Amino acid sequence: MADLDVFRQQTRAWLEENCPQSMRTPQRSDNDACWGGRNFTFASEDQKRWLERMAARGWTAPDWPTEYGGGGLSQQEHKVLREEMARINARPPLSSFGVWMIGPAILKFGSEELKRQHLPPIVRGEIRWCQGYSEPGAGSDLAGLQTRAEDHGDHFIVNGQKIWTSYADKADWMFCLVRTNPDAKKQLGISLVLFDMTTPGVSTRPIKLISGSSPFCETFLDNVRVEKSQVVGEINAGWTIAKYLLTHEREMIGGMGRTAAGQKTLPQIAVDAVGLEDGKLADGMLRGELATWDLDAAAFALTAERVLDEAKAGQGVGAASAMLKYYGTELNKRRQELMVALHGSDGLLWEGEASREGAVARTWLRSKGNSIEGGTSEVQLNVIARNILGLQ
Amino acid sequence: MAALVLNEEQQMLKDAAKRFLSESAPVSQLRALRDNRDETGFSRELWQSMVEMGFVGTLIPEALGGAQFGYVGMGQVSEQAGRNLSASPLISTAIGGVAALLLAGSSEQQQALLPQVAEGSLLLALAIDEAPRHAPNRVATRLQVADGGYLLNGRKTFVVDGHVADKLIVSARSEGAEGDQAGISLLLVDRNAPGVSVERTIMADSRNAAIVSFDNVKVASGDLLGEAGNAWAALALTLDVVNAQLAGELLGLSLEVFERTVAYLQERKQFGVALSTFQALQHRCAHLFSELELVKSAVLKAQMALDAGDAEAAQWVSLAKAKACEVAELATNEAVQMHGGMGMTDEFDIGLFMKRARSVQALFGDYRYHANRFAALRGY
Numbered sequence: 001m002a003d004l005d006v007f008r009q010q011t012r013a014w015l016e017e018n019c020p021q022s023m024r025t026p027q028r029s030d031n032d033a034c035w036g037g038r039n040f041t042f043a044s045e046d047q048k049r050w051l052e053r054m055a056a057r058g059w060t061a062p063d064w065p066t067e068y069g070g071g072g073l074s075q076q077e078h079k080v081l082r083e084e085m086a087r088i089n090a091r092p093p094l095s096s097f098g099v100w101m102i103g104p105a106i107l108k109f110g111s112e113e114l115k116r117q118h119l120p121p122i123v124r125g126e127i128r129w130c131q132g133y134s135e136p137g138a139g140s141d142l143a144g145l146q147t148r149a150e151d152h153g154d155h156f157i158v159n160g161q162k163i164w165t166s167y168a169d170k171a172d173w174m175f176c177l178v179r180t181n182p183d184a185k186k187q188l189g190i191s192l193v194l195f196d197m198t199t200p201g202v203s204t205r206p207i208k209l210i211s212g213s214s215p216f217c218e219t220f221l222d223n224v225r226v227e228k229s230q231v232v233g234e235i236n237a238g239w240t241i242a243k244y245l246l247t248h249e250r251e252m253i254g255g256m257g258r259t260a261a262g263q264k265t266l267p268q269i270a271v272d273a274v275g276l277e278d279g280k281l282a283d284g285m286l287r288g289e290l291a292t293w294d295l296d297a298a299a300f301a302l303t304a305e306r307v308l309d310e311a312k313a314g315q316g317v318g319a320a321s322a323m324l325k326y327y328g329t330e331l332n333k334r335r336q337e338l339m340v341a342l343h344g345s346d347g348l349l350w351e352g353e354a355s356r357e358g359a360v361a362r363t364w365l366r367s368k369g370n371s372i373e374g375g376t377s378e379v380q381l382n383v384i385a386r387n388i389l390g391l392q
Numbered sequence: 393m394a395a396l397v398l399n400e401e402q403q404m405l406k407d408a409a410k411r412f413l414s415e416s417a418p419v420s421q422l423r424a425l426r427d428n429r430d431e432t433g434f435s436r437e438l439w440q441s442m443v444e445m446g447f448v449g450t451l452i453p454e455a456l457g458g459a460q461f462g463y464v465g466m467g468q469v470s471e472q473a474g475r476n477l478s479a480s481p482l483i484s485t486a487i488g489g490v491a492a493l494l495l496a497g498s499s500e501q502q503q504a505l506l507p508q509v510a511e512g513s514l515l516l517a518l519a520i521d522e523a524p525r526h527a528p529n530r531v532a533t534r535l536q537v538a539d540g541g542y543l544l545n546g547r548k549t550f551v552v553d554g555h556v557a558d559k560l561i562v563s564a565r566s567e568g569a570e571g572d573q574a575g576i577s578l579l580l581v582d583r584n585a586p587g588v589s590v591e592r593t594i595m596a597d598s599r600n601a602a603i604v605s606f607d608n609v610k611v612a613s614g615d616l617l618g619e620a621g622n623a624w625a626a627l628a629l630t631l632d633v634v635n636a637q638l639a640g641e642l643l644g645l646s647l648e649v650f651e652r653t654v655a656y657l658q659e660r661k662q663f664g665v666a667l668s669t670f671q672a673l674q675h676r677c678a679h680l681f682s683e684l685e686l687v688k689s690a691v692l693k694a695q696m697a698l699d700a701g702d703a704e705a706a707q708w709v710s711l712a713k714a715k716a717c718e719v720a721e722l723a724t725n726e727a728v729q730m731h732g733g734m735g736m737t738d739e740f741d742i743g744l745f746m747k748r749a750r751s752v753q754a755l756f757g758d759y760r761y762h763a764n765r766f767a768a769l770r771g772y
Contacts, residue, residue, distance in 0.1 A: 295714050295718075299690040306689045320685075381675040381679065384681055384682070
């Protein structure tokens with residue numbers, strides 16, 4: 001038997017034994033996600049157990065090297081693990097900006113010391129990270145950021161303000177873009193630094209969104225001391241890492257709205273809500289709109305798969321992430337509009353028992369941010385036009 | 393699940409088709425055929441060269457003289473035919489005709505006919521639709537039992553290459569009401585048989601089609617493909633094979649027209665700058681680029697699913713044809729608009745791409761037909 005088949009069998013058996021039954025049901029909302037960190041309250045013993053068991057194998061970061069706590073899996077093994085988890089509808093054991101973003105950046109650009117300090121706690125879900133990128137005056141024009149880091153020999157003193165920092169009020173550490181050379185051309189004077197959110201001078205304030213929730217914060221940095229050992233990569237070379245991270249972020253956001261294992265597809269939800277007549281959705285116009293969306297969603301899912309396959313085969317367009325981010329987020333916005341429409345007035349319920357905490361309406365409103373965060377759709381179209389098509 | 397990338401053999405076939413068709417069957421050849429009001433509508437010499445290149449036998453088993461490169465392999469030829477608007481009986485004969493024989497024919501029929509197709513001496517055409525909008529189940533053409541054989545009566549439209557095909561593959565009703573899937577037969581009819589009349593229809597894309605009428609045409613029982621009245625499954629699969637290739641042709645056509653448009657924007661100057669500097673145009677191109685990426689994935693998936701005998705192949709094919717139709721319409725419309733007045737001239741090729749696109753879109757089901765079918769297959 002091929003090694004991969006053996007791995008599949010072992011993985012299947014291990015998951016069968018170790019994934020608690022309650023972790024094999026779809027996540028109903030963000031509240032069901034396990035974010036880890038110093039201040040996290042587990043929703044259940046099962047959630048905690050599931051994280052610990054997966055982390056012990058390094059399977060919260062399956063493709064990271066084992067020496068930093070990762071699973072050390074090959075790409076094929078990682079794919080098998082994903083497939084086997086999907087097979088039993090296993091929830092992700094950990095949702096983590098550490099695993100998704102700063103971890104890969106530290107692996108690629110960071111010093112050995114940074115790797116040993118930061119990666120194992122990320123794998124174990126002990127430290128929750130947030131991203132300090134956007135500023136009140138630097139959104140789409142991210143490289144125009146003004147947060148200053150003054151050189152004080154072995155450390156920097158950082159002053160400035162960040163905005164749209166995801167879960168800054170709940171995070172333990174921040175990876176933050178700061179200007180270390182105010183005289184250089186704007187992309188050339190930026191560094192990526194790491195600091196603990198309990199450092200004196202760091203304060204956060206949640207921003208209430210149209211959905212009623214507050215996943216983002218303003219973060220104020222007032223004479224914050226950051227050790228030079230906590231710079232990722234070279235000083236003043238942070239823009240390259242920032243772009244690398246933005247690519248990761250785009251891929252992540254672009255993947256939102258894909259139907260996860262065990263969840264009902266949009267057509268299934270529509271059939272439940274609207275009903276069938278002669279085997280067809282009872283509302284003809286809605287059926288047409290749904291089919292248009294469904295075709296795009298199916299072709300998009302295949303495209304995400306193909307981009308991965310091409311990357312593995314060493315083919316393909318490097319800047320595909322801009323396309324995936326643009327199309328994926330616009331698709332999710334369309335999905336959420338259809339969700340509201342097919343639920344009729346129920347889709348606009350906001351509070352109370354019947355509303356399921358206003359899930360449909362709030363998810364719909366939250367999705368409006370998808371095409372803004374991580375670079376707007378317009379910025380993605382700029383990237384495609386200039387970097388791929390050479391239109392300038 | 394197989395990776396959504398071409399293997400080495402398929403990539404080589406793509407490169408060969410690209411080189412060959414851009415040199416031997418470019419857009420200028422279609423233009424010349426049109427301007428000379430060519431009787432055949434394609435170059436027989438080109439067809440022989442395509443035989444020698446192995447393109448014609450791509451779907452035919454090796455034992456019967458073909459190359460047996462599968463649907464993904466043929467997809468590479470179709471894509472390049474789309475890029476070059478190459479006029480040939482590829483769709484009618486090497487794809488549609490061969491698929492019908494492979495899926496519905498007996499081994500005797502396959503052994504008798506497929507080697508002739510592979511060597512270029514036999515042209516085939518599918519005579520399926522009877523109304524202007526595709527509806528393969530709406531068959532009023534009747535096949536009646538008579539004197540140890542059959543009699544065929546009816547009328548078929550949009551029969552691609554019908555005026556030059558040696559044999560027609562015809563759907564006809566043995567029993568049931570017009571609209572029923574049950575009761576449909578597939579049969580072979582010589583174009584020159586008594587009672588067959590063929591009227592060539594000149595189409596907007598300057599390619600071949602015909603209206604074919606059958607008036608008490610005698611059909612021998614040995615010319616039935618499969619059982620009488622029981623051909624629906626084979627017909628549906630044959631149409632899936634053809635639609636997966638038409639989607640490939642539309643992909644190639646759309647990519648070509650898009651690249652020509654991008655190049656034109658870089659070259660054309662107005663207000664003292666290249667058109668490519670205008671964000672209004674950049675964003676439309678970037679959107680179109682994204683849509684084209686989706687079409688690439690859907691087309692490859694459909695052809696792979698057919699090669700793998702995937703139970704959900706029909707769904708993947710309708711996805712591919714629908715997306716390819718939608719995006720070809722967008723790509724050709726945007727191309728005309730972005731070429732400005734030049735896009736409206738006959739001298740520029742852009743209009744030829746738009747006309748061909750609509751023809752391929754209409755053939756065997758457009759966006760709406762396949763979106764509807766996709767939805768039905770997915771249970772809504």
